[in-house]
Amino acid sequence: MVASTGFLQRQLSLVAAVIATAASLTVMSPTWAADPAGNVWPENLKGHGGPVKSVTLAPDGKRLLSTSFDYSARLWIYSGEAGMLLEPLVLIGHDAAVNDARFLPDNRAATVSDDSSLIVWDLASGNVLHRFAGLGEKVLSLEVSASGRYAAVASWENQARVYDLGADEPGLVASLESHRNNVNAVVFSPEETHVFTASTDGGVRRFDLASNTLEREIFSLGWGVNALKMLTDGRTLVYGGADGTVGLLDAETGFDLGQLKQHSRPVLALAVSPDGAHIASGGGDGLIRVYDRESQRLLEQFETPYGPVWGLAFTQDGSSLFYTGLDDTIHRWQVAPRKAFEPLEVAYPRRFQVADEDDPGALQFARKCSVCHTLTPDGGNRAGPTLYGVFGREAGTLKGYPYSEALLKSDIIWSEETIALLFDHGPDVYTPGSKMPMQRMRSADDRKALVTFLKKATKPFDPGSVENRTTGDTNQ
Structure with missing residues (x-):
């Protein structure tokens, strides 16, 4: 795109102003x-x-x-x-x-x-x-x-x-x-x-x-x-x-x-x-x-x-x-009196900015789902409800979350198959009218990895299970 003369003049003026400000800046x-x-x-x-x-x-x-x-x-x-x-x-x-x-x-x-x-x-x-x-x-x-x-x-x-x-x-x-x-x-x-x-x-x-x-x-x-x-x-x-x-x-x-x-x-x-x-x-x-x-x-x-x-x-x-x-x-x-920067008590990178993750399903969850969903019973609802205990749950039934009419009337039971279909077709096709943002996973391997991760990460904690007695896993 060819810039106009007026635009170039404004840019040159801007550069000059920035240089002058940098040279003389005294807060x-x-x-x-x-x-x-x-x-x-x-x-x-x-x-x-x-x-x-x-x-x-x-x-x-x-x-x-x-x-x-x-x-x-x-x-x-x-x-x-x-x-x-x-x-x-x-x-x-x-x-x-x-x-x-x-x-x-x-x-x-x-x-x-x-x-x-x-x-x-x-x-x-x-x-x-x-x-x-x-x-x-x-x-x-x-x-x-x-x-x-x-x-x-x-x-x-x-x-x-x-x-x-x-x-x-x-x-x-x-x-x-x-x-x-x-x-x-x-x-x-x-x-x-x-x-x-x-x-x-x-x-x-x-x-x-x-x-x-x-x-x-x-x-x-x-x-x-x-x-x-x-x-x-x-x-x-x-x-x-x-x-x-x-x-x-x-x-x-x-x-x-x-x-x-x-x-x-x-x-x-x-x-x-x-x-x-x-x-x-x-x-x-x-x-x-x-x-x-x-x-x-x-x-x-x-x-x-x-x-x-x-x-x-x-x-x-x-x-x-x-x-x-x-x-x-x-x-x-x-701002005034000026207070020096102090580290904020927040997790960084943000939960959805994951780059290094050995589990491919955990990586998919972080990038695709974690902005809207938590995994734990005390994690609360974000844009979407917590996924804790999601397998076997009827869509639109978690108490305390304001579901769309589309999910309130849905007869979907969340399972390995239905969650995979959700990301295969996209929410706009599989749950039309719901509040879920439109996204798809075209790779069958990515869908399988996500479902495998969710199956473990959202499983309700059973203190009497052999796995939890030996590993201490609380899904928290």
Whole structure:
């Protein structure tokens, strides 16, 4: 592909800016507003059963929403005592990974998912108030307007959609087209008159909400744009690109207002502090960077060795950041006063990042199944139920797991034969309508190895068996 002159000029400017920043970088000592509520969240929030896709904090600083690959969202509530939390409210209703969430007025929340839908929740009860189906492709992110009336979703159907959630009959009010590829992010203007979208095709577009029309493409990066935020001034957009660029744009004209220190891999998450003084970016390189809005200088940098950063959210005072990624845990990094990196209490590599494994069946389980399933009775449910005792169990019958209607009505009994058929044909064929992600094992040897491993690893522990008396094997 031949790059345009404008694109090359922007790249050259970016290189020059990076060189200049590297040569003169002196990490500043930022000033931070005191947290008016005195909230001191724990450093780790544990409970999800899969990688955490996003995190967002309510304006009161006492409630936090997280979404996960485990098909759920969670509401975490700060109890008022330092480091103390109430039991999280688990929101289960999507049929695939939940990608993003936002708080709404009247103790409600909205979530979007790989299942293409937008769900509005009652946070008092955890019940679904409204569910709006998409067109079949994943919805990666959403944003809520300043008043909380409108929600816009970024869809991989090459469009953004806007819903009026404040109407007597909530529903779709605009479908924003004219994208050449997936839409990754969306934001509102403060006046709720315009919607801005960011797409894999590299464009940032400005739409008029009243007429449901594209005004213009205000910017083209030349690479995909993964993340987009509106700064608190209501006039400036910050974007994150697939080439690692973090940049600022005039929301009216698309004029380039400067590029910040570049990531070495795609930018996947952005956050703006409540006072608008700081911008944070998270990348596929595992780096989190915090910038001063006015000077555009790098203030602090944090590196997590545990994989990409998918979600970011500032605390009320901007002194800490919640961040999420491949880990099942939400972590809080204290940005200021700067706290040195301390090893996180998480297993690494992650359970699904296994490379060296003598048992080929264990390797297949780690790569194909372990993101969604555990093997032990106390391992709990992730995106799927625990497989402990799965052989001989009727599909859809394990207590405590919210099965799809397809499996609740299924007459499948899990056995060596049926599990092999599941991976031979794929869940979309063998268990159509279920929540299992589409995957197949074309190799009969791989299927046999997996079934052999599962037959042993999921066998309920019998303390009286000869094998367990001699080996001490507890399947834990």
